[in-house]
Amino acid sequence: MTLLSKRLQAVYQMVDNNVRVADIGSDHAYLPVELIEQGVASYAIAGEVAPGPMSRSKEDVEKFGLSEKIDVRLGDGLAVITDNDAIDTVVIAGMGGILIQNILTRATTEQLQNVKTLILQPNIGEPLVRHWLVENNFAIVDEDIVEEDHHVYEIIKANKVENPVSLTEAQFLMGPILIDKKTKTFVAKWQHKLNSYQKAVENMGHAKKVDQDKIDVMNRYIKYIEEIL
Template sequence: MDAMSLSPRLALVASFVPAQARLADIGSDHAYLPAHLLLTGKISFAVAGEVAAGPLENVQHEIERTHLSETLIGRLGDGFAAIEPADKIDTVTIAGMGGRLIVDILTAGHTAGQQYQRLILQP
């Protein structure tokens, strides 16, 4: 699996992302999902959020490998804290982690004033 050849699970998640979305992928791991959506022209901008330095290194490697540094930002942050208001995110994906962790991320919430048109959750 890589940014051009998603797993069936990630391909299904990708199918729910609206065209020209500004996406935040929380717990992005290798950033395959946002990189794929950018490379195929489905979205215009993405943040790949990670809570730990190791996975963020994977994100950075994928950004460099796919030459997406202008449209894909890797950012260290716990859940919604990886999103900044200036990102103008309208769609958030949280996929490939346990349901309890997703609930914890949603419960912790987001920065005041931020609202998202679509949440795509795949435990």
């Protein structure tokens, strides 16, 4: 019996064995509970930014009798992590790319010092997340894409490295590993995007004031998508 939605199942699959994990914005602590129950993680923090979700997560953790191994904490972003926690894996799932980027940018050196792996699932704004990773010495090592309730989610796993390889604009946009995997869900997503970009370019061409910069960007995206598909 799994508590996890298809999206969280995909996030769960990316977590390495025997880790100490912090799940930021934990949503009932379902992911930490599953990770501890299955013996994937040895210790977990469920971070919540508001008291309501925090008490719900606490109740769920207690219900499963896991209070020894899962700490539910109230705090903003990675502020729930202290040095002594020795957290090596951070999960941030179910938020917009801008918010994820923001949470990571505000994290202190101490909060990130033991972190070797980030598993991020932005609802939108995936390229922003990839840019942050590359600019902050993380290499993307795995990606997944799943559809659930008519929404397509991308999951990005990155490891801390000395010198990350930069990505091309197409890789930032579509995901370096997703491009290689080219799953049915990936193809469907970009086929749909391609159609809407083409329509947008056509409409912008008819506008009273033509925004050439925007059209150029869209045309570049169209070219990448056509090449990759």
